[in-house]
Amino acid sequence: MAAAEEHAGAAAGGPLAGVRVVELAGIGPGPFAAMTLADLGADVVRVDRPGGGALAVAPEYDVTNRNKRSVVLDLKQQAGVAAALSLAERADVLVEGFRPGVAERLGVGPEVCLARNPRLVYGRMTGWGQGGPLAQRAGHDIGYIAVTGALGMTGPAAGPPVAPGNLLGDYAGGSLYLVIGILAALHHARGPQGAGQVVDAAIVDGTSHLTAMIQGLLAAGSWRDRREANLLDGGCPFYGTYATSDGGFMAVGALEPAFYAEFVRLLGIADEAPPREDTAAWGELRELIAARFASRTRAEWTEIFQDTDACVAPVLSLTEAPSHPHLAARGTYVEHSGITQPAPAPRFSVTPTRIANGPAEPGARTAEVARDWDVPALTASAAPREGDQPTP
Numbered sequence: 001m002a003a004a005e006e007h008a009g010a011a012a013g014g015p016l017a018g019v020r021v022v023e024l025a026g027i028g029p030g031p032f033a034a035m036t037l038a039d040l041g042a043d044v045v046r047v048d049r050p051g052g053g054a055l056a057v058a059p060e061y062d063v064t065n066r067n068k069r070s071v072v073l074d075l076k077q078q079a080g081v082a083a084a085l086s087l088a089e090r091a092d093v094l095v096e097g098f099r100p101g102v103a104e105r106l107g108v109g110p111e112v113c114l115a116r117n118p119r120l121v122y123g124r125m126t127g128w129g130q131g132g133p134l135a136q137r138a139g140h141d142i143g144y145i146a147v148t149g150a151l152g153m154t155g156p157a158a159g160p161p162v163a164p165g166n167l168l169g170d171y172a173g174g175s176l177y178l179v180i181g182i183l184a185a186l187h188h189a190r191g192p193q194g195a196g197q198v199v200d201a202a203i204v205d206g207t208s209h210l211t212a213m214i215q216g217l218l219a220a221g222s223w224r225d226r227r228e229a230n231l232l233d234g235g236c237p238f239y240g241t242y243a244t245s246d247g248g249f250m251a252v253g254a255l256e257p258a259f260y261a262e263f264v265r266l267l268g269i270a271d272e273a274p275p276r277e278d279t280a281a282w283g284e285l286r287e288l289i290a291a292r293f294a295s296r297t298r299a300e301w302t303e304i305f306q307d308t309d310a311c312v313a314p315v316l317s318l319t320e321a322p323s324h325p326h327l328a329a330r331g332t333y334v335e336h337s338g339i340t341q342p343a344p345a346p347r348f349s350v351t352p353t354r355i356a357n358g359p360a361e362p363g364a365r366t367a368e369v370a371r372d373w374d375v376p377a378l379t380a381s382a383a384p385r386e387g388d389q390p391t392p
Helices: 002-012 029-039 078-090 102-106 110-116 141-147 167-189 203-210 212-219 257-267 279-293 298-305 325-330 366-372 377-381
Strands: 020-024 043-048 068-072 093-096 121-126 197-202 239-243 249-253 312-314 333-336 339-342
Touching: 020 029, 020 078, 029 043, 029 068, 029 093, 029 121, 029 167, 043 078, 068 366, 078 110, 078 377, 093 167, 102 110, 110 121, 121 167, 141 167, 141 203, 167 197, 167 203, 197 203, 239 279, 249 298, 257 279, 298 312, 366 377
Parallel strands: 020 043, 020 093, 043 068, 093 121, 121 197
Antiparallel strands: 239 249, 249 312, 333 339
């Protein structure tokens, strides 16, 4: 009972309190989207598969499963499908990330689920989308952002494009667009028409959408379609990164004239720098800036530029970031379940969010979910968890 009360308290603290979400286990953007909903206070029940999935992180370290509860169901068995449909019948949202057609073949597709729950928001997360020539093809973040033009914008002009982890495609172009779609559809489902619907969130669509401003600049002739040739892609000497004497890096974003003036003053090149408007001299300016940054350590430059409007910041590693004074003061990172991790975002003045539960252990809270969601058959149909011993 205590565990259920803890979870209920977590949900009550967020703006999505009372919203029930079923997540059919997958990898990458689907779990992150469901985590975001859970962080916002939704009661997220993750339906894990027996034995786990490919590319799985050890459950105790999978931060994308925090604030969730898990049951283990075999969707290849009739009892497992029936239990999953009972959960969908009581849910407000369902999230799945299978290839197109897989959920239908398993018997948990949108047509079946919406027939049982007409107000259900059925969120589908894929790379290529539900339709199109590549819909049935395998893929990963790097391929999705490659065809949208986003990957082609990264990296130096003389080298290959550089993949920014899987942040741009999977999470920015995928997860967050799925969350936007789910919230919009949920608003519609709870409105006068009261109808659920399918949300088709494709990473290629979301990532393309992220390039809207750049596409506008391109159409206006203000953006050149090649790397390191523009204001925001490293082509501009006062918007980029520079090495320091100790092998660190500083990030410079001194675009506005007033900020630029402060930048060159503190860098000590105000009297010798060529006019910033003279693009023909940008190579000379870049060399001058690079030489100055190379003369001191990252820590020294950080101290010089802190508390100024020069728009210069140290480039920190993932392990260094939580200790940055500003992030530490805001509590941007927190420690929970022995893991340092980002706190829920954004922040709310009336319905604050928090991390109440660590990563969900597959199947560990099946009985609790069965009781809270009033699905007594769930415990009988639950597949054995990995490592469980058979009952004698």
